[in-house]
Amino acid sequence: MWNVMIFLLITALIGSAKASICTGDFVGFVDSTTDLEYCFLFAMDKKREWYEARSFCKDQSADLAFLDDGDLHFQIIDYILAHRDWRDEGFHIGGNDADVEGQWNWVMPQQPMEMGYHWWPGQPDGGRRENFACLYTPDFFFNSCVNGQRMYTLCRV
Template identity: 45%
Template sequence: MKWAVTLVVALVALATASAQTNPCPMGYINFSLDASTPVCLRFATEFKGTWDTMRFVCQSEKADLAKLEGQLHNQVYRYIQQHPDLQDEAFWIGGSDAQHEGYWVWVQDNTAMPMGTPHWYPCNGQPNGGTKMNYACLYTPDFYFHSCCNTYTIYAICQI
């Protein structure tokens, strides 16, 4: 009987510690820069889809495609580099200029996306592609922002 009580206490302590260390829902990883503001991301790799399809997948989880501003983009890049299964893939993120050509916004809150380096791929003038490539993605092997065509079927990064 004493061992059963000890086991229950240990399980409760473990569950409490887990809840305190990851404030994100199951399947999401905490990418926060500080303890007070969790940034919960999930690499949606169950199947590939278009930007619209993968945004719907994220929204069905009460999330949206990721808004990778500032150091968060660098953290995601490092995470991908530490996970070989992600390194040959591309991922939709929450940027688009579909509503107004050349004016890129984060779709979650309609704020302007930063243009140029360090986020956009510098070698071929990203974003480019005109009205055919209106959706932001992280593309292998560099994982900078790229303008991509909605019909591409790739994975996504969801954010709560």
């Protein structure tokens, strides 16, 4: 009897080790190309400008979302579309060309954004008046969004 109880306890502990590494309101997504889990926060409490959104993420020990790796972007799209009340919204993510027009970079990690694959056709556009990357309705592919536009925030640890 005790052996069975010890076995069940060990099995439960091992199973909990496989649980999500994400804490609080962060949601875990596993990149199928690396099998690594990443934690995202969909901050739906209020709409923010891009710099305010980045500051909010940093206060959460995170940064605006980086989505160029693996299939995380497509998982995020599916997650957003699964929430009917989010489908008409936009989310700030961690890319911009504020420093050099046309040179899109991620803020964390500091590297160039891939052009084409994740971007909605015709994006980025808008020149100096659209310097911040976002996921925007109805497709939630990358878009260049208007400077100062307030939308929800997507953070990533």
